[in-house]
Amino acid sequence: MTLQIVATYAAAVCLLIGSAFVLIGVIGLLKFNDPMTRLHAPTKVGTIGIGMLLLAAMLVAAAEGDPSAHELLIMAFLFATAPVSAHFIAKVAIHQQSCEAPPPPPRDDTWSTLNSPDRKMAEGPASGAP
Amino acid sequence: MSTATAFLDIALIVAFVALAIGQLLCVVRLFRGPTSGDRVLALDTLVINAIGLVVVLGMTQGVKVYFEVSLLVAMLGFVSTVALARFMLRGDIIE
Structure with a gap:
């Protein structure tokens, strides 16, 4: 009985923390002023927020008497796919040269997304190729 | 137990309101976004927040099928x- 009460309180606290994280991530998406900077806020903070919401759902299901592990599957899927989609969006930002200056590649490399064989890209200001 | 469930109800309402405000701000960025990468990012955030909305809805109604939906x-x-980003990178989705 008392364990049930503790799980319900923990679920409520997890809900509050998760919704706060989601809201902070979306405010960051709206307020930052650079496409690369804007990429940081929802892809990390928002993912943690959804993870906390799923943890709250697991705690509520355990408090009601039928614990389930479905939420772990959603959490694993989200944590695995959020960096991949963020990587693709960053590649779009570098490719369209909408970010101010991409970070300089090491030594005499170039960004592999900029030198595709079938497309001639304009030389960026920070591309280190001679 | 009743105070715990009352606190959980208040937390559920707060989560609904926060996720709804988040969706509205995402739509603002979707319309204002200067580059197309920003619009794809806003759509991705909309989908992730929709997962949160579905999870909170399943917690409210106590129905298990919402987890398959999410x-x-x-x-x-x-x-x-990924398909939208591929289309913007290459002009084609499947080469």
Whole structure:
């Protein structure tokens, strides 16, 4: 009985923390002023927020008497796919040269997304190729 | 127990309101976004927040089937984000 009460309180606290994280991530998406900077806020903070919401759902299901592990599957899927989609969006930002200056590649490399064989890209200001 | 469930109800309402405000701000960025990458990012965030909304709705109604719904939404959101980014990178989705 008392364990049930503790799980319900923990679920409520997890809900509050998760919704706060989601809201902070979306405010960051709206307020930052650079496409690369804007990429940081929802892809990390928002993912943690959804993870906390799923943890709250697991705690509520355990408090009601039928614990389930479905939420772990959603959490694993989200944590695995959020960096991949963020990587693709960053590649779009570098490719369209909408970010101010991409970070300089090491030594005499170039960004592999900029030198595709079938497309001639304009030389960026920070591309280190001679 | 009644205070715990009352606190949980208040937390559920707060989560609904926060996620709804988040969706509205995402739509603002979707319309204002200067580059197309920002619009794809706003769509991706919309889908991830929709997963949170579905999870909180399932907690409110106590129905288990909403977790399958959120898993499907997560898969569709990831595939559509990658397809949109591929289209902007290459001008084509499947080469």
